Amino acid sequence: MGSFKLGGMTLGSLFKKPETVLYPFETKPAPAGLKGHVENEVSQCILCGICQKSCPADAIVVEKKERTWSIDPFRCVQCGTCVRLCPKKCLAMEPSYTPIATAKTCRVLQVPDPKAAVTES
Numbered sequence: 001m002g003s004f005k006l007g008g009m010t011l012g013s014l015f016k017k018p019e020t021v022l023y024p025f026e027t028k029p030a031p032a033g034l035k036g037h038v039e040n041e042v043s044q045c046i047l048c049g050i051c052q053k054s055c056p057a058d059a060i061v062v063e064k065k066e067r068t069w070s071i072d073p074f075r076c077v078q079c080g081t082c083v084r085l086c087p088k089k090c091l092a093m094e095p096s097y098t099p100i101a102t103a104k105t106c107r108v109l110q111v112p113d114p115k116a117a118v119t120e121s
C-alpha cells in the first residue's frame, strides 16, 4: 500500500509545475514575516554609531571622518536591533529578498553632509 501511494505521488509530480524557480530571473512573492535586509535612509543619518555598537554580528561600520555607513550583508543576521535603536529612525528592514552578489562585499553608503548642502546653496 505504501509503495503504491509513493508511486502515485511520483507519477503525479511528473505533471505538476516545479516548486522551484530560476532565481534571480524569477522570484516568488516574499513570504509574510520575511525580515529581508537593512536599508539606511542616509539623508537622516547622523553617524552616531549606535547601530555599530549594538550590532551583535559586527555587520555595521560607521566612519565619521569619511562620512560612510556600511553593512556587511553576509554578517547580518537580520535581528533588527540596529533598526530598533537608531535614534533617527533612518534604518528599516526591507522585507524583500537580499540583492544577489557575486562576491562577499560590504555595501558602503556615503552620508551627505548637511553643512555642505547649506554652503552650496
Ligand code: SF4
Pocket: 040, 044, 045, 046, 047, 048, 049, 050, 051, 052, 062, 069, 085, 086, 087, 088, 089, 090, 091
Ligand atoms: S544609529 Fe542611525 S543615525 Fe546612528 S549611525 Fe546608525 S543609522 Fe546613523
Ligand code: SF4
Pocket: 038, 054, 055, 056, 057, 058, 059, 060, 071, 075, 076, 077, 078, 079, 080, 081, 082, 083
Ligand atoms: S539587523 Fe542585527 S545583525 Fe543585522 S546589522 Fe542590524 S543589528 Fe546587525
